[in-house]
Amino acid sequence: QKEVEQNSGPLSVPEGAIASLNCTYSDRGSQSFFWYRQYSGKSPELIMFIYSNGDKEDGRFTAQLNKASQYVSLLIRDSQPSDSATYLCAVENPGGGNKLTFGTGTQLKVEL
Amino acid sequence: GAVVSQHPSWVICKSGTSVKIECRSLDFQATTMFWYRQFPKQSLMLMATSNEGSKATYEQGVEKDKFLINHASLTLSTLTVTSAHPEDSSFYICSAPDRGRETQYFGPGTRLLVL
Numbered sequence: 001q002k003e004v005e006q007n008s009g010p011l012s013v014p015e016g017a018i019a020s021l022n023c024t025y026s027d028r029g030s031q032s033f034f035w036y037r038q039y040s041g042k043s044p045e046l047i048m049f050i051y052s053n054g055d056k057e058d059g060r061f062t063a064q065l066n067k068a069s070q071y072v073s074l075l076i077r078d079s080q081p082s083d084s085a086t087y088l089c090a091v092e093n094p095g096g097g098n099k100l101t102f103g104t105g106t107q108l109k110v111e112l
Numbered sequence: 113g114a115v116v117s118q119h120p121s122w123v124i125c126k127s128g129t130s131v132k133i134e135c136r137s138l139d140f141q142a143t144t145m146f147w148y149r150q151f152p153k154q155s156l157m158l159m160a161t162s163n164e165g166s167k168a169t170y171e172q173g174v175e176k177d178k179f180l181i182n183h184a185s186l187t188l189s190t191l192t193v194t195s196a197h198p199e200d201s202s203f204y205i206c207s208a209p210d211r212g213r214e215t216q217y218f219g220p221g222t223r224l225l226v227l
């Protein structure tokens with residue numbers, strides 16, 4: 001059973017702070033990892049994907065991957081109230097086919 | 113990014129009726145599309161993989177005779193919920209891999225309420 005684990009939160013951070021979202025996965029063969037943001041009542045939207053160990057930065061977002069620890073994280077710098085949403089970690093199933101397994105998501109609240 | 117549309121965005125129907133949901137890739141061709149279901153406060157659960165020109169592949173526990181999938185063209189996949197019941201009420205979302213198959217783009221979702 002492939003599993004993707006996230007803390008459901010809510011994670012509350014003040015505006016302007018760094019929000020750190022974490023995700024662990026069980027299938028050591030996984031190679032591709034994604035972070036999606038989902039606002040209430042809406043479908044997920046892609047924030048970032050990462051394939052290689054280390055950090056990947058895109059604007060205020062940084063994804064971090066450690067395959068040895070089976071751990072992927074998302075940092076949001078200068079958090080804004082508009083960042084308040086549920087963040088879904090997704091892992092592509094090994095073997096191709098683009099199938100994704102999603103975590104349950106972490107609810108982020110950015111407070112004024 | 114790539115655009116995926118869904119229609120309708122929401123539907124209310126009586127128990128026992130069938131509901132068809134369309135998923136279209138608007139600016140790219142998708143030989144594969146995915147159908148997910150999301151219940152309140154839960155994550156997305158993959159229901160099935162829609163394959164253009166061939167049968168869909170269903171995830172364990174998903175009834176293929178209840179959730180009919182047709183991928184008639186490279187830009188359109190449909191999901192039909194047959195004989196819908198209140199427990200089928202959910203948020204149904206489709207997705208399609210982009211051209212490079214690096215990631216998936218999601219449609220806006222269809223909210224189904226079965227009375």
